Amino acid sequence: MADPKPFPPLKNDLILRAARGEKTERAPVWVMRQAGRYLPEFREERVMNDFFKICRTPELATKVTLQPIDRYDGLLDASIIFSDILVIPQALGMEVEMVPGKGPHFPDPLVKPEEVHTKLKESVDVNKELQYVFDAITMTRHALNGRVPLIGFVGAPWTLMSYMIEGGGSKTLSKAKEWLYKYPQESHELLRRITDVCVDFLVGQVRAGAQMLQVFESWGGELGPHEFEQFSLPYLAQIATRVKEILGRDESVPMTVFAKGSWYALDKLAVIGYETVSLDWTYSPTAAKAVTKGRVTLQGNMDPSVLLGGDEAIVATATRMVREFGSTGRYIANLGHGILPSVPVEGMELFLKTVHRVGLEVAAEEKAKEIKSDMNILG
Template sequence: MIEFPPLKNDLILRAARGEKTERAPVWIMRQAGRYLPEFRKEREKHDFFTICRTPKLATLITLQPINRYDGLLDAAIIFSDILVIPQALGLIVEMVPNKGPHFPSPLETPADIDTKLNKNVDVYKELGYVFDALTMTRQALEGRVPLLGFIGAPWTLMAYMIEGGGSNNFSKAKTWLFKYPEESKRLLQIITDVAVDFLIGQIKAGAQMVQVFESWGGELSPHDFKTFSLPYISQIADRVKNKFKDDGLIPVPMTIFCKGSWYALESLSDIGYDTISLDWTIDPAYAKSVTKGKVTLQGNMDPCMLYGGDEAIRSTVKTMLEAFGTHEKYIVNLGHGILPTVDPEATRVFLETVHSVGLDLNKNR
């Protein structure tokens, strides 16, 4: 076992486990990266995936928001990308400026599963740089806050691997689901197996909590979600947790984020995740009623609210905290990743308000 500095702030871990907290913890999806000037300075010198593959650089970037917002964030999340799994499977992924991820040779037909993919992935060989970055970052944090790891969910990764990047309608990926359902399930299972090994490795390397991003979950109908997403994200939670239980260890908290999949909240609360992250289209009262206190909830402020000015941010945070509560089973976050053009000082207002309003509400309850 790797020795790490003692943890000084375990607020988010207690919230994820459903314990009472003195205030609601807060972190931000994509808090390390594109909106910070100190990150953009590094990007001028290094390619995106070079940063991901260089533990010293990934550590530097992960710590940037922790240092900038000293004492205001309750977690760090490792700087990486969900598309490192497709890379480990043998596909080339490029990060194109002003466009995003691009696959020069995506999967086109089911035959490509056997000709283009490495189906015997050794995650320690292919993704060891992520593990090294986690260990290095955990040491560098010196216990200030917990360190989060993450992966992309199988359907989301499959969609990227077939579409060749982002998409407006996911017609290519959905063609696979409807025309080649069994082959699609085979591909989803291949991705799932790598995802499980990758998460286990992240936790062993130092991740104290992990999140699974089903970013394109809302592109599926409820029926298709149950067929092509739910079984695989369920497997991930079950297999990762059982691995640590079998080794006599307590599993770390796990979060699932299925953007746009409001219809799946009840199912998501029953598949072994400790926390469900919500996008901004879900009403807090509805989420609480459907999940029935089985899980901790996370989210769900519209990222665009950070453009609204200080008063709008403060008002929205107060309303959100009043709706979700501040002392049990709630983690503050945005409803998706922070946008690249957000003013870092608007982020500071958001974080400071979470602290001040949360403490005030807890005093008055």
């Protein structure tokens, strides 16, 4: 439960208004994985502390979450709690290690369907297993002092299932996909169990102080359209519906879904209960707007590698992105995936400043067009 002490009043609600479809003065901007691996101050913290120790220690998670907010003072319109999508497999009873230079590793992954019952807990009390995340959210919300909203998040069921079976990252996801084709019933059972934990976890994050939520279907694009509709979309829809039902109108917060690579499902993702759909860089903003027809706010979608391409490329690409999406209506600027570890902090800063500058320019142009249109009507 949230700290009984009232949270500080919010000074910048731009991203919340954009997510709700309200007109904004400019496009808000934040970056996936903005707190973490590319920041020298985070790398210093990692020398002293294990990755998951940072996640599990509210004071450290708060410190790291605030690092980009402090470094890019006034340039970011949201913070995202420092955590990891794999805390859910951990809560389910699986061991997960973060191996330097390799990423997540499961020493004992799921191999056969019957292991769902022998290796995983039958039920998960998120208030016991994941209380450290809730405590970090509450602590961070106070430490932000209302500067920007705080985003909570979770990994989507298919993505988490993939990690739990593959034992880490994979180029083919062949083991996880084998389950879908060979053991579809058992796969759905596992996906349902993960979904239940996701729902409880997201509800707990809101009650701890999260003001917006994002669901990461990072491996969505590894499924074909038919498989996505069977093994991903229903669970993404369940999460949005059930979280909102539990929280009710008074507690509900805007929710974002990010299904990387699932371009074929954009029209369906726009109608399953999320206020915002985040896009990777393979989408054309114009085409995405045509498909979604103003039903949701769009988020994204610059290729993170552009931040390695030098000043000219960053400015040109960010400018084109903001102009094509539009600055004041149903748009949140972001990258098309998480920021890369090798990105220089100067590149990130230039990206943020460019989004601000171009966003204000486009907003002024849009306002001028409105005034001219009004004058023509009156004239």
